[in-house]
Amino acid sequence: MIYWLYNLLLTVCLVLFLPLLPFFALLGGRFRKGFFQRIGFYPREAWERLRGSRPIWIHAVSVGEVLSARNLAGRLKKRFPERKILLSTFTATGGEIARQAVQAVDGVVYLPLDHPWIVRRALRRFEPSILILLETEIWPNLLRIAYRRGIPAVLLSGRISPRAFYRYSIFRPFFSQVVRQFAAAGMQTEGDAMRMVGLGADSERVRITGSLKHSPWEDGAANGDESPETGLKFESEKGEQILVVGSTHQGEEEILLDVFSLKPSFPALKMVLAPRHPQRFDEVERLLRRSAVQYEKKSRMNGAQGSLPDVLFLDTLGDLQAMYAFASVAFVGGSLIDAGGHNLVEPARFRKPILFGPYMTNFAGMASAMKQRGGAVEVKGREDLIREISIILNHPARAESMGEIAYRVVEEDHGVVERSMELIDRYLDGL
Secondary structure (H helix, E strand, C coil): CHHHHHHHHHHHHHHHHHHHHHHHHHCCHHHHCCHHHHCCCCCHHHHHCCCCCCCEEEECCCHHHHHHHHHHHHHHHHHCCCCCEEEEECCHHHHHHHHHHCCCCCEEEECCCCCHHHHHHHHHHHCCCEEEEECCCCCHHHHHHHHHCCCCEEEEEECCCHHHHHHHHHCHHHHHHHHCCCCEEEECCHHHHHHHHHHCCCHHHEEECCCHHHCCCCCCCCCCCEECCCCEEECCCCCCEEEEEEEECCCCHHHHHHHHHHCCCCCCEEEEEEECCHHHHHHHHHHHHHHCCCEEEHHHCCCCEECCCCEEECCCCCCHHHHHHHCCEEEECCCCCCCCCCCCHHHHHCCCCEEECCCCHHHHHHHHHHHHHCCEEECCCHHHHHHHHHHHHHCHHHHHHHHHHHHHHHHCCCCHHHHHHHHHHHHHCCC
């Protein structure tokens, strides 16, 4: 009965949405991309190459999860070279990054909407041997129908925040049935594992495997002046100091650009500014124009040589990780406003001192460990940022020490891919 009510609500929403479809299409490509795939109609070339192969289906909702899936996909390809890998995303940006950055997959598609008719059509089309979901992807019909078709569903890098647990708990009779459909759940932390069991998952199927976002980034180089990821060569000026600002949200860029009031005290200060969402590139560029800083767009600099402009506006996808290699100090966005924060692993891998705001619920454990051990500093706003950046830039030895500590924190969880593979192996070895 509870699934019937859920599906009735989904059907009503879809019917109400259809008349609005032309208006959404006019709003931009991100609303149009993959529309037919989302309702279960995949282009022939998307499934022809996978026909009859019973692929491993990995779902990574957006950019962060797609990047964290790279090493997993590569390891799966080595372990099961005869198996094809299908990667699905939910966002247009995630799909674009998947096509560019994840070399081990044989196909990239959009996840179907969680309506039973649409899900059945997608599963019939691809016939996966296993379904691997990353982080907080709990789709009731997808899990239920996969279970009924004998397709094991494994959750990896699973995360359920206290806030999400409270929301799920309101509908616990429903979600307790949903999470029991997981063949196995590899959770990021002990707290995540306890909350998953608290929702109703079988405790025998729940393990603590860690976050795949902590797994090593093997595609880039942490040393040297050239980054193969960016296609740029920088001739560092003597004493040049670079603030790399990653994954910012609306309301954060204004604060970070105010940091350029430090420029008279640090004449060689430069900034790399990377908004989280591509649909905000135009908005951020208007902000840069109003601020009167000298900036250049990365999209206009491919292959360029020379020093950085005062602000390098990273209006491209997939380059942020490599840019952290050049940082004197890194700020991780989505944390000055309540967006949950973003990946601390990327700058830590390059041994960089890290700053972040008070909203780091998505990486709470790692943020806490870095703060306590001195690898990162939490800032509340503009004044804190200016003070902490000044201290780091004025004290290179402290910056180096912070970077080493941040690196050690993330290296302590280097076995996450191996632990995740152990869960997957038991379901693929016999297939």
